[in-house]
Each structure stands twice: as C-alpha cells, then as structure tokens.
Amino acid sequence: MFCAKNPEMIDGRKITIWPQWLAALAISLEAIVSGLATGWASPYLAQLTSAEADIPLKLTDTEASWVASLLNLGRLIGALLGALCQEYVGRKRVLLLSGLPLASSWVFNICATSVTWLYLSRFCSGIGSGMLWPAMSLYLGEVADPAIRGSLISMNVNAASVGGFLGNAMGPYLSMEMFGYVSLVPNILFVVLFSLIPESPYHYALHGDIDEAEASLKWFRREADVKAELRQLQDFVDGANTDILTKLKDFLLPGNLKNALIMFGLNVFVYASAYNTMSSYAEIVVFNSGVSVTPSIVVMALGFSTIVAGSTAVLLVDTLGRKNLLIVSSVGAAVSLAALGLHFHLLSLNFDPERLTWLPITSLLTFNIFVSYGLIPVPGTLLSEMFPANLKNLASLCIASGNAMLSFVFAKSFQPFIAAAGETIVFGSYGLVVLTAVPYVWYLIPETKGKSLLEIQRSVKQ
Numbered sequence: 001m002f003c004a005k006n007p008e009m010i011d012g013r014k015i016t017i018w019p020q021w022l023a024a025l026a027i028s029l030e031a032i033v034s035g036l037a038t039g040w041a042s043p044y045l046a047q048l049t050s051a052e053a054d055i056p057l058k059l060t061d062t063e064a065s066w067v068a069s070l071l072n073l074g075r076l077i078g079a080l081l082g083a084l085c086q087e088y089v090g091r092k093r094v095l096l097l098s099g100l101p102l103a104s105s106w107v108f109n110i111c112a113t114s115v116t117w118l119y120l121s122r123f124c125s126g127i128g129s130g131m132l133w134p135a136m137s138l139y140l141g142e143v144a145d146p147a148i149r150g151s152l153i154s155m156n157v158n159a160a161s162v163g164g165f166l167g168n169a170m171g172p173y174l175s176m177e178m179f180g181y182v183s184l185v186p187n188i189l190f191v192v193l194f195s196l197i198p199e200s201p202y203h204y205a206l207h208g209d210i211d212e213a214e215a216s217l218k219w220f221r222r223e224a225d226v227k228a229e230l231r232q233l234q235d236f237v238d239g240a241n242t243d244i245l246t247k248l249k250d251f252l253l254p255g256n257l258k259n260a261l262i263m264f265g266l267n268v269f270v271y272a273s274a275y276n277t278m279s280s281y282a283e284i285v286v287f288n289s290g291v292s293v294t295p296s297i298v299v300m301a302l303g304f305s306t307i308v309a310g311s312t313a314v315l316l317v318d319t320l321g322r323k324n325l326l327i328v329s330s331v332g333a334a335v336s337l338a339a340l341g342l343h344f345h346l347l348s349l350n351f352d353p354e355r356l357t358w359l360p361i362t363s364l365l366t367f368n369i370f371v372s373y374g375l376i377p378v379p380g381t382l383l384s385e386m387f388p389a390n391l392k393n394l395a396s397l398c399i400a401s402g403n404a405m406l407s408f409v410f411a412k413s414f415q416p417f418i419a420a421a422g423e424t425i426v427f428g429s430y431g432l433v434v435l436t437a438v439p440y441v442w443y444l445i446p447e448t449k450g451k452s453l454l455e456i457q458r459s460v461k462q
Contacts, residue, residue, distance in 0.1 A: 016222035020144050023197050023220070024152040027095065027136055028159035029190035033102050034132055035160035036183045037125035039167020040109075041068050041280035042299055044176060046287065061415060063115050067122055068280040069411040074101075074126020076404035082131035083397030090203040091139035092194070094131055099191045102128030103184060110180035130404060133380065134396035141384025142202040143220050146452050150317035153384060154377035158310030161372065164279055165303030172296040205230075205237045206389060236454045237389040251394050259386045260395055262444050264402045266326075266379055269437035271406040273333045274430045275371045277414045282364075288423065289343060289360035290353030298361055302368050309372035316373075321449045322382060323441055325374035330437035332370025337431030339363040344423035375437075385448045385456050 045068060048059040059067065078101070085094045105124035108117050140152045170179055198220070204213035213233065217226040250256060271277075278285065282302060286295040317325060340363040343356055387395040417426050448456050 017145060017148055019220050019222060020140075020148065020152060023143060023194075024140055024155055026190065026194040026197055027140070028156050029186045029193070030095065030099060030102070030132055031136070031156045031159035032163035032166070033099075033183060033187045033190070034125075034129045035163020035165075036167045036186075037071060037102070037105060037122075037129065037163075038160070038276075038279050039164035039303065040171065040179065041071075042168055042282040042284075043171025043296060044179075045280065046283040046295070047171075049284075057112065057114070059115055059118075065412060065415045067115070067118050068414075069408050070119055070122040071126040071129070072276070072404055072408035072411050074123040074128075074404075075130035075407065076126075076401055077123075078127040078130020078132075079134060079397060079400030079404055080130075081127065082135055083393050083400070085131075086135060086138070086393050086396075090199045091135045091142070092197070092199040092203075094135040095139060096191060096194060098128045098131035098135070099187055100128070101125070101131070103187045106180040106183045106187065109183075110177045112176060126404075130400060134383070134400040137380040137384040138392055138396060139200050141381070141453070142200040143216075145221075146450055146455075148318060149384070150322070150378075150381045150449060151314050153381045154310070154314045154317045157377040157380055158307060158314060158372070161303070161306040161310045161376075165300065165307055168282070168296070168299045168303045201230075201233060202237060202389065205233050210234070232452065232454055236457070247390055247394055250388075251391050251398075256387065256391055256395075260398055263379065263382060263386065263395075263399050265440060266382070266437070266445065267399065267403050267406060269330065269434055269440065270375045270379060271403070271410050272430055272433040273330075273371055273375055274337070274410065274414070274427075275333075275367075275376060276407050277410050278364075278367075280411060281414060285423075286360065286364070289340075290347060291357045291360055292354045293357060293361070298364070301361075302364055305365050306368045306372045309369040310377065313373050313377050317377060317381065318449055321447050322374075322378050323445050323447050326378050326441045326445060327374075327438050329370050329372075329374025329378075330434055330441065332373070333367055333375060334431040334435035336363050336367035336370060337427045337434065340367070341424045341427035341431065344427065348422070348424065375434075382445070382448065385451075385453060386446070388457050 045059075045064050047055055048057060048067075049061060049064050078098070082094050082098070085097060101124040105121045105128065108121035108124060112118050112121065136156055137153055140156065141149055144152045170182065174182070198216040199212075201213040201216035201220070204210070204216060210230070214226060214230055217229055217233070221229070251260070282299045283295045286298045291298060313325065340360060343359045343363065346356060346359075347353060383396060383399055414426075446456075446459065451459065
C-alpha cells in the first residue's frame, strides 16, 4: 500500500482508511481548481504578450508580470483571512469558503475585456488558494491516521499538479471565457461533496465539544469505540483554547519559534527553486530556449511529468520519510537548473539551438520530476505536524504569509532578473541556492513519518 507497514493493520489493530481517502479526494477537487489557476498563466500569458496571437486583449511585459504575480499577493490576504476564520469556524468551513473567491476568479476571467479584469481574477485566485492550502494541510493532518498522513497531503499537492497540467493542456485550444466555464465545474462539485464530510475532530475537541469530536472520529475511523484516541486527542489539545496574547507568548518561546523559522527557511529553498515562477512562465522559457518543438507541447509534457512524479511521492512519503525525499529533490532540482543555465550559456556562444533541443527539455523534465518528489509536497505535510494544537493557526498564518510573500517576490522579480542578468545567471543562481538545502534539511528538519501528532510534539521538544 502506501507505507512500510500495511496502513490497514497498525500495531496489531485493524483500521479503516477509506473515509480519510474520501475526504482527501473531495478536497482534491479544490486543489485541482487552484492548480488550474496556476496552469492558466503559462499558455495565456504567452498569448496575451504575443504579437502574432489573434486575440483582442494584449498585455505589455509589465502588465503580464503583474498578472503572473498578483495571484501570489492574493495568497497573502487569503492566508490572513483563513487563519482568522479557522480559529472560530474550523478547518472545514474555511475550506468551503475558499471556493467563493476561486469561483469569483473564473467569473472575472469569463468577463475579461481589459487587464483590470485579469488583475481581479488573479487576485481572487490567490485569496482562494491562500485560504485553501494551510487549512487543507491542517485538516488532513488532523483526520488522517499517522500511517497515511503524508500520503493524503501529498496526494492533494499532486492534485494541484493535475490542475496545472489541465490548464497547460486546455490553454492553447480554449478561449479564456471557455476555460473559466470549465474550471467552475470542479469548484462547484467540491462545495457540494465536501459539505457532506465532517469537521476535524481536533476542532471539536479544541472547543470542548467532546460528543461531536467522538462522532467525527467514529466517521473517519469507522470504529464503535474510539475512547483511547479521543483521550489522546484531548491530551494533544489540552490548554490550546487560550487567548491570542498567550498564544503569541507561547509562539515566541525558543522551541516553537525555532520550528517556525526552520519551516520558513525550508520554504525559501522551495521558492528559490523557481517551481512556482516556472509554472507561470514555462511557455515563455521554452520559447526563449529555441527548441524545435512547439512550446505548448513541451509545457504539457512537463505538466504530465509532474503528475507522474507526484503520484510516486504519494507512495514514498510515508515509506522513505520526509528528509530523504527533500534531499533527493533538492539535489535533482539543483542539477536540473544548472543544466538549464548551461543551455542558455551555450546559446550565447552561438551554438545551434536545434541541436541543443534535447538539453532544455531534459532539464525542465527532470526539474519538474525532482521538485515534485519532495520540495513541493513535503513542506505542507510538515506544517500539519510540527506545531502544538494551540499554535497551529498562528503557525500556519505566519508560514502561509511568508510563502505568499516569497512567491510574490520571486514571480515579480523573474522578468527584471532575466532582463538584468540573463537566463544563464538566473537559473545558475537558483540551482546554487537550492543545493544548499541539502545540509539544511539534514541537520534541521526532523523526521516525522509514522508518528502521531502527540508523539511528534514530544520528540521536537526534546
């Protein structure tokens, strides 16, 4: 199955995991929608900035960079709204609420007659995604059995890759208006299906509603007697329902602040890998590399490779562990970026781009594969695991806000960085930064596979 031990037989007891997978599959519909918003950028920015494309709306390079990066700025607002709402209404309602700005973004996309509509569309996509991802990591981390927790979260990260692939595949053939209509379908299905699934038992326990917490556990575990797990759940959330000043004071304690800084540092490497930037500019990068293959075909192949690699990560994250996947992912991404930088250096020396076609395609394929193994899925899993119950919302707010700012900075600076230094230095610099993630992960990231949330807290405090 998905871990070293059969997840249906843990510590001599038979468990039922299909309700947890069902919840993850329902959430994956919204992850696909978020991925569609990311995948939209590559084909449509290429069209909107092309002099040859037969479309009425045209963008300057500056307008295109804002369209690419406003999604990430919206994620900051979404992270703030999501964290505030989670504290009072729970993970489930925040996940459902994330569907509203995402749906609005497709409505704005359908109505787009000027760049202002696109700005609104991308900003709303960002708000919805900013609400979705922290809540998703926390929700799945709380409802999943430890044996499959990493797999459930990785599956939803991979669902976003499916959305990105579909966006890249549909973009060259559908108008922006039709793309918006198609993207509304999984958005609506998610709201309908996820409404039928219970709230996290942790949320109920946190607010003292033990009967509802027990009912939720019974739904996810399909067991008549969940008293032992309920007691462990109460131990985990004990003292968590405190005022904001107390939580802030606890967050600033050396151990908790250290974990927050470790997670922020890990995400610096994630965004320095340029995976988020490349998803917006993939078709432009492929075109500039001078390949003899149609750029949109290459981008579709890249999206498909991400899905395949992400599916493999779902199988491995609870078997090989978080640290090993992060290290392999970092080395592979660094080498791939260096090879892509080498390609542009060879082009500057007047090498024939047709003879070099294999190099950028191979570099981009291996890059997508390696980042999908670890740098993309693992940080979300760690976010759900590394913080005590009373600090989960505050930690997710800080980390999601930091991620949004990192994503915005890297996306907005990509075009000016290319213009100032050229592709060789840009991709070489990204590769060098990502390579330094190896010692960082080895010495600072804890291994959490197979442990309950209470066990993880006991280990990180040692």
